[in-house]
Amino acid sequence: MYRSRLLAPGPVAVPQAVLEVLARPAVHHRTSAFRETLVRVRERLADLLQVPGDDVLVVGGSGTTAFEAALLAAVPAGSTVVVAHAGKFGERWARMARAFGYTVHEVEAPWGAVLDPDAVAGALRDHPATAALLLTHSETSTGALHDLEAIAGAARAVLPDVLVVVDAVTSAGAVELRPHAWDVDAVVAGSQKGVMLPPGLGYAWLSQRAWARAPQGTRVPSFTLDLHAERPRQRQGDTGATPSVPLVLALEVALDMILAQGMEARWREKALLNEAVLGGAAAVGYAPFAARPSPAVAALLTPDGISAKAVTRAMLARGIRIGGGQDAYAERMIRPSVLGDADAFDALTIVAALEAALVDLGATVAVGEGVAAAQRLLLTA
Amino acid sequence: MYRSRLLAPGPVAVPQAVLEVLARPAVHHRTSAFRETLVRVRERLADLLQVPGDDVLVVGGSGTTAFEAALLAAVPAGSTVVVAHAGKFGERWARMARAFGYTVHEVEAPWGAVLDPDAVAGALRDHPATAALLLTHSETSTGALHDLEAIAGAARAVLPDVLVVVDAVTSAGAVELRPHAWDVDAVVAGSQKGVMLPPGLGYAWLSQRAWARAPQGTRVPSFTLDLHAERPRQRQGDTGATPSVPLVLALEVALDMILAQGMEARWREKALLNEAVLGGAAAVGYAPFAARPSPAVAALLTPDGISAKAVTRAMLARGIRIGGGQDAYAERMIRPSVLGDADAFDALTIVAALEAALVDLGATVAVGEGVAAAQRLLLTA
Numbered sequence: 001m002y003r004s005r006l007l008a009p010g011p012v013a014v015p016q017a018v019l020e021v022l023a024r025p026a027v028h029h030r031t032s033a034f035r036e037t038l039v040r041v042r043e044r045l046a047d048l049l050q051v052p053g054d055d056v057l058v059v060g061g062s063g064t065t066a067f068e069a070a071l072l073a074a075v076p077a078g079s080t081v082v083v084a085h086a087g088k089f090g091e092r093w094a095r096m097a098r099a100f101g102y103t104v105h106e107v108e109a110p111w112g113a114v115l116d117p118d119a120v121a122g123a124l125r126d127h128p129a130t131a132a133l134l135l136t137h138s139e140t141s142t143g144a145l146h147d148l149e150a151i152a153g154a155a156r157a158v159l160p161d162v163l164v165v166v167d168a169v170t171s172a173g174a175v176e177l178r179p180h181a182w183d184v185d186a187v188v189a190g191s192q193k194g195v196m197l198p199p200g201l202g203y204a205w206l207s208q209r210a211w212a213r214a215p216q217g218t219r220v221p222s223f224t225l226d227l228h229a230e231r232p233r234q235r236q237g238d239t240g241a242t243p244s245v246p247l248v249l250a251l252e253v254a255l256d257m258i259l260a261q262g263m264e265a266r267w268r269e270k271a272l273l274n275e276a277v278l279g280g281a282a283a284v285g286y287a288p289f290a291a292r293p294s295p296a297v298a299a300l301l302t303p304d305g306i307s308a309k310a311v312t313r314a315m316l317a318r319g320i321r322i323g324g325g326q327d328a329y330a331e332r333m334i335r336p337s338v339l340g341d342a343d344a345f346d347a348l349t350i351v352a353a354l355e356a357a358l359v360d361l362g363a364t365v366a367v368g369e370g371v372a373a374a375q376r377l378l379l380t381a
Numbered sequence: 382m383y384r385s386r387l388l389a390p391g392p393v394a395v396p397q398a399v400l401e402v403l404a405r406p407a408v409h410h411r412t413s414a415f416r417e418t419l420v421r422v423r424e425r426l427a428d429l430l431q432v433p434g435d436d437v438l439v440v441g442g443s444g445t446t447a448f449e450a451a452l453l454a455a456v457p458a459g460s461t462v463v464v465a466h467a468g469k470f471g472e473r474w475a476r477m478a479r480a481f482g483y484t485v486h487e488v489e490a491p492w493g494a495v496l497d498p499d500a501v502a503g504a505l506r507d508h509p510a511t512a513a514l515l516l517t518h519s520e521t522s523t524g525a526l527h528d529l530e531a532i533a534g535a536a537r538a539v540l541p542d543v544l545v546v547v548d549a550v551t552s553a554g555a556v557e558l559r560p561h562a563w564d565v566d567a568v569v570a571g572s573q574k575g576v577m578l579p580p581g582l583g584y585a586w587l588s589q590r591a592w593a594r595a596p597q598g599t600r601v602p603s604f605t606l607d608l609h610a611e612r613p614r615q616r617q618g619d620t621g622a623t624p625s626v627p628l629v630l631a632l633e634v635a636l637d638m639i640l641a642q643g644m645e646a647r648w649r650e651k652a653l654l655n656e657a658v659l660g661g662a663a664a665v666g667y668a669p670f671a672a673r674p675s676p677a678v679a680a681l682l683t684p685d686g687i688s689a690k691a692v693t694r695a696m697l698a699r700g701i702r703i704g705g706g707q708d709a710y711a712e713r714m715i716r717p718s719v720l721g722d723a724d725a726f727d728a729l730t731i732v733a734a735l736e737a738a739l740v741d742l743g744a745t746v747a748v749g750e751g752v753a754a755a756q757r758l759l760l761t762a
Contacts, residue, residue: 001638001642001647001650001724002724002725002726003396003722003723003724003726003727004397005726015384016385023404257382261382266382269382318724318725318726319724341384342384343382343383343384343699343700344383344699344733344737345383345384345386345699345726345730345733345734346384348729348730348733348752349726349729349730352725352726352729352752352756352759353726355756355760356725356759356760359760367753367756367757367760367761368752368753368754368756368757369753370756371729371733371749371752371753371756372748372749372750372752372753373749375733375736375748375749375751375752376748376749378733378737379736379737379740379748380748
């Protein structure tokens with residue numbers, strides 16, 4: 001009889017202390033108690049993202065909602081944008097930008113590869129009127145971590161005033177991310193990822209450059225997602241529309257847990273756990289997919305002849321929910337993750353279940369070699 | 382940052398579905414809804430214990446409380462009893478019997494050994510006026526599983542009418558236990574063990590022979606623990622004193638989970654998981670202690686020079702609470718357990734943490750060999 005374990009790259013396992021907050025009776029959001037909580041939550045989100053001040057805004061929805069809000073707030077309508085992508089989520093931002101009428105140029109790398117800073121710089125050189133560069137930091141569909149610092153630096157060397165708008169949906173809270181130090185202009189993420197909450201909230205930070213670029217007023221084609229209108233409200237702990245009160249209360253507890261660990265310690269831990277998953281899985285025949293793996297997700301190709309869907313089903317029969325492959329990789333890729341409330345024993349559990357899945361599917365497998373390899377990585381780091 | 386895991390031989394990890402019942406608003410026990418629940422719970426407890434009818438009674442307290450109630454209900458005051466023991470819990474029943482003024486003879490085996498049915502039979506032959514034999518099925522202090530069927534058979538061969546009163550505190554729900562088929566007369570256990578609840582309840586079953594032996598009336602020196610008085614009440618779903626309503630409601634859900642798995646499947650599973658813990662731990666230098674291991678607890682001696690208390694502290698630093706050694710074994714024994722809501726991945730987690738503890742304590746350890754051995758046991762069974 002297996003216990004249930006959620007080990008996907010979002011939604012993620014939520015800590016017990018956070019679940020308990022979600023179970024509390026409803027409180028009203030037009031109260032000083034809630035306003036003070038929202039102010040504290042926004043300060044802690046700034047600490048999480050290592051950005052100054054209180055300019056992180058909470059939005060109802062998801063990381064995608066937050067990306068839309070940030071894009072509309074920072075990039076004037078009708079602008080030209082360059083979207084650099086190497087996977088499904090990067091592709092989404094090109095689709096979104098086109099849907100809002102921006103002129104879109106794309107820089108593409110194959111799934112699993114990392115974006116080449118020189119290629120991004122070249123695209124900006126080719127399109128000097130570009131207002132913003134849009135990209136994904138940790139590409140969840142491929143498990144690749146793009147070198148945001150290098151890409152942002154290369155972009156700014158070509159166009160000093162370009163806005164760098166970053167999907168940090170799975171990197172925020174789990175992977176080294178220093179948007180202020182790296183001179184990035186917008187960072188967005190969602191609650192069901194590195195901050196270990198259920199889905200329902202997104203959050204966005206904009207740089208001073210971004211806030212200044214698009215003067216408040218007429219250009220945001222949204223009412224509820226107008227961050228310029230929302231910014232003065234949230235500074236007072238208010239929101240334009242009703243916020244998800246339980247998620248905001250829970251976010252404070254989750255952020256306190258993360259900040260108590262410390263961001264650098266957390267980044268190191270998630271990197272180690274993900275290495276253990278990748279290394280342990282590799283020892284029994286799964287192939288790490290990404291050229292530069294993101295600690296947020298372990299993208300693995302199944303051994304020859306083994307269906308990824310059959311592996312995810314076999315994992316589920318043992319209580320473990322992981323991510324499957326997307327688009328062209330639906331039959332070959334699996335994506336377990338230690339992004340949420342997961343520790344070294346969960347990393348080992350993933351590898352043990354990957355071994356078990358191969359046994360269940362009748363594959364030849366050196367049982368125990370995966371967990372042994374993972375354990376060596378975990379204990380000798 | 383480690384998650385908390387309770388992997389001791391009671392109290393045990395409680396399933397989420399059971400915790401949710403405990404979080405429900407209070408209900409009144411003098412209602413038909415509660416009475417119907419208690420009736421159903423008692424039927425399911427009979428299924429759990431593989432006994433006929435509805436003669437399992439729920440008592441507030443623990444397994445020890447239930448033992449006291451069963452002893453007083455079944456064994457007339459002033460009787461002679463033989464207590465067979467080979468560990469701390471068996472010793473407790475001799476102390477309890479003396480406290481109630483019974484004449485007590487003891488049959489002892491060393492800690493870790495199993496009781497010899499012939500030795501028990503010999504003691505009964507030496508004391509033919511013995512009314513009851515008291516013993517522990519799964520001795521939690523040593524990890525030994527006594528051969529209850531053989532012992533009960535040997536006892537009855539000498540004294541056909543002797544009452545066999547069994548502490549099944551850690552065996553009930555986790556280890557093959559067939560008191561009716563084995564002609565046993567009393568079986569008791571507690572909620573924080575094989576039925577995966579928090580502490581607070583005990584339950585006791587008496588055979589027809591036991592009910593008949595001590596006629597209802599004057600001889601039970603207790604008011605609240607008088608099972609003869611309680612029996613007709615609980616048949617109607619009532620209790621003499623206020624019962625722990627949330628625990629009774631939760632017990633129904635827990636028993637439904639266990640019975641849906643099926644007792645034989647559950648016994649096999651717990652045995653396999655415990656073998657994996659013992660085998661994995663042995664591969665890195667921990668020595669299984671019990672001559673005949675109980676699936677309810679993995680009693681292990683630490684490698685030479687390694688303090689058991691240091692190991693339990695190191696486990697706790699990684700979020701895992703196991704049992705320590707008792708009495709003379711406080712410095713050498715550890716007692717992890719898969720008795721509660723634990724699965725194969727939890728068994729592997731115990732072994733991984735035992736390896737990690739040795740690394741933390743500076744011992745020489747073949748990192749990975751423990752988890753590999755455990756995984757081979759789990760997947761090739």
